[in-house]
Amino acid sequence: xxxxxxVVGTGPGDPEHLTLRARRVLEEAEAVVGYETYLRFLRPxxxxxxxxxxxMREEMRRAGEALELARGGKKVALVSGGDAGxxxxxxxxLELRGEGADDVEVEVVPGVxxxxxxxxxxxxxxxxxxxxxxxxxxxxxxxxxxxxxEATARADFVIGLxxxxxxxxxxxLPRAASIIGxxxxxxxxxxxxxNACRPGQEVKIIPLKDLAALSLDMNSxxxxxxxxxxxxxxxxxxxxxxxxxxxFPVR
Amino acid sequence: xxxxxxVVGTGPGDPEHLTLRARRVLEEAEAVVGYETYLRFLRPxxxxxxxxxxxMREEMRRAGEALELARGGKKVALVSGGDAGxxxxxxxxLELRGEGADDVEVEVVPGVxxxxxxxxxxxxxxxxxxxxxxxxxxxxxxxxxxxxxEATARADFVIGLxxxxxxxxxxxLPRAASIIGxxxxxxxxxxxxxNACRPGQEVKIIPLKDLAALSLDMNSxxxxxxxxxxxxxxxxxxxxxxxxxxxFPVR
Numbered sequence: 007x008x009x010x011x012x013v014v015g016t017g018p019g020d021p022e023h024l025t026l027r028a029r030r031v032l033e034e035a036e037a038v039v040g041y042e043t044y045l046r047f048l049r050p051x052x053x054x055x056x057x058x059x060x061x062m063r064e065e066m067r068r069a070g071e072a073l074e075l076a077r078g079g080k081k082v083a084l085v086s087g088g089d090a091g092x093x094x095x096x097x098x099x100l101e102l103r104g105e106g107a108d109d110v111e112v113e114v115v116p117g118v119x120x121x122x123x124x125x126x127x128x129x130x131x132x133x134x135x136x137x138x139x140x141x142x143x144x145x146x147x148x149x150x151x152x153x154x155x156e157a158t159a160r161a162d163f164v165i166g167l168x169x170x171x172x173x174x175x176x177x178x179l180p181r182a183a184s185i186i187g188x189x190x191x192x193x194x195x196x197x198x199x200x201n202a203c204r205p206g207q208e209v210k211i212i213p214l215k216d217l218a219a220l221s222l223d224m225n226s227x228x229x230x231x232x233x234x235x236x237x238x239x240x241x242x243x244x245x246x247x248x249x250x251x252x253x254f255p256v257r
Numbered sequence: 258x259x260x261x262x263x264v265v266g267t268g269p270g271d272p273e274h275l276t277l278r279a280r281r282v283l284e285e286a287e288a289v290v291g292y293e294t295y296l297r298f299l300r301p302x303x304x305x306x307x308x309x310x311x312x313m314r315e316e317m318r319r320a321g322e323a324l325e326l327a328r329g330g331k332k333v334a335l336v337s338g339g340d341a342g343x344x345x346x347x348x349x350x351l352e353l354r355g356e357g358a359d360d361v362e363v364e365v366v367p368g369v370x371x372x373x374x375x376x377x378x379x380x381x382x383x384x385x386x387x388x389x390x391x392x393x394x395x396x397x398x399x400x401x402x403x404x405x406x407e408a409t410a411r412a413d414f415v416i417g418l419x420x421x422x423x424x425x426x427x428x429x430l431p432r433a434a435s436i437i438g439x440x441x442x443x444x445x446x447x448x449x450x451x452n453a454c455r456p457g458q459e460v461k462i463i464p465l466k467d468l469a470a471l472s473l474d475m476n477s478x479x480x481x482x483x484x485x486x487x488x489x490x491x492x493x494x495x496x497x498x499x500x501x502x503x504x505f506p507v508r
Contacts (some may be wrong), residue, residue, distance in 0.1 A: 097384035133348035
């Protein structure tokens with residue numbers, strides 16, 4: 007008997023932003039494995055299921071547990087925050103399954119990313135080319151992160167900053183703000199969202215020069231506008247191209 | 258009376274990938290405005306509603322129509338493909354509404370992006386920093402697109418290529434492949450997805466050296482791996498950091 011494993015994102019938080027497919031998969035699953043914080047959002051959907059809640063920094067252990075349950079014949083959902091395919095559990099799971107592991111069928115179910123959720127709350131900052139950069143240097147040397155920030159700032163990308171800070175990482179955000187500030191006006195709009203689509207949601211738009219002093223955490227995301235991003239009717243908007251002017255055809 | 262307007266993405270295609278919130282909004286809307294191709298996916302949800310289907314390249318006209326309906330007192334959904342906040346209708350709508358347009362309340366409903374959908378079908382290519390670059394030079398000069406490709410290729414981003422080609426744009430994809438090829442091995446895995454989550458879906462993983470010769474269209478997306486992306490059990494996987502090794506804790 008072949009095991010079945012779905013890797014599924016919970017979206018930004020509120021189960022309203024789950025896709026129908028994600029919901030169906032969670033209903034069909036016999037066992038659900040995930041980081042405890044994300045499972046909390048799903049509680050009403052988990053009744054009667056085998057639930058394995060894990061802690062931060064144990065991604066590989068959770069992936070292993072999910073694989074083991076699936077190999078034992080259970081239908082398993084491995085849960086990730088946001089989209090499981092963006093800095094999520096899909097990678098660790100597929101790496102651990104490895105080559106030729108034909109005994110477990112894996113389906114990655116796409117979801118709403120933290121970046122999309124933050125962008126929607128801010129307005130429309132992602133109308134043109136954008137980059138996602140994680141400021142976490144636990145797995146990636148800071149030099150590489152700095153190089154990526156510099157490259158995307160210089161080439162005028164809208165930049166989504168994942169994992170901007172945590173209790174033990176506080177110098178990365180001011181450093182990132184300073185790198186980006188070399189290429190962008192201090193008045194560039196930056197959208198900051200905390201607890202997107204969750205209790206305690208905060209949304210604000212600040213100038214780039216105020217980003218360094220901000221106190222953020224792992225539930226936050228910052229989106230730095232490109233050179234043309236502006237604030238319009240209280241929302242952050244990036245025009246779609248040079249031809250874009252309010253009231254005129256954009257294409 | 259204040260008008261109400263939702264900007265909502267249909268996700269990649271199959272309404273299974275709509276969020277619950279998006280579905281609810283479409284149910285509640287009295288009028289639905291959108292590009293005809295995307296409305297087709299939603300047909301079962303549109304019965305009994307005023308539907309205004311528009312053609313390509315008329316984004317501003319559609320945004321204007323939606324605003325007008327909302328100002329007339331209707332609850333309106335303005336529909337976009339994928340996530341309305343990523344190269345979608347959220348921007349044109351907010352730009353057209355302009356400053357001080359307090360007569361229409363706008364809510365952007367986040368959705369599953371074309372990039373997330375393609376990534377899920379391919380495996381887990383977006384486990385590390387990534388950039389989205391549109392190859393359409395209708396609104397953006399090619400020099401700027403080329404510069405962005407070069408910057409992200411050099412800084413080892415995973416690169417999602419939106420709008421890789423169309424009937425009238427065929428030289429951009431080979432040009433992009435050649436720019437990226439200056440910084441990446443010809444064997445770098447590239448995931449190519451056509452008609453994600455729709456009839457006629459095609460998914461393949463090819464080496465970068467074969468990208469230039471590919472015949473793609475506006476329903477396609479290509480994801481170019483970074484220097485560490487590999488194929489594992491038939492899926493495209495980008496490790497999450499230097500420490501990542503199958504079977505070992507990644508954080």
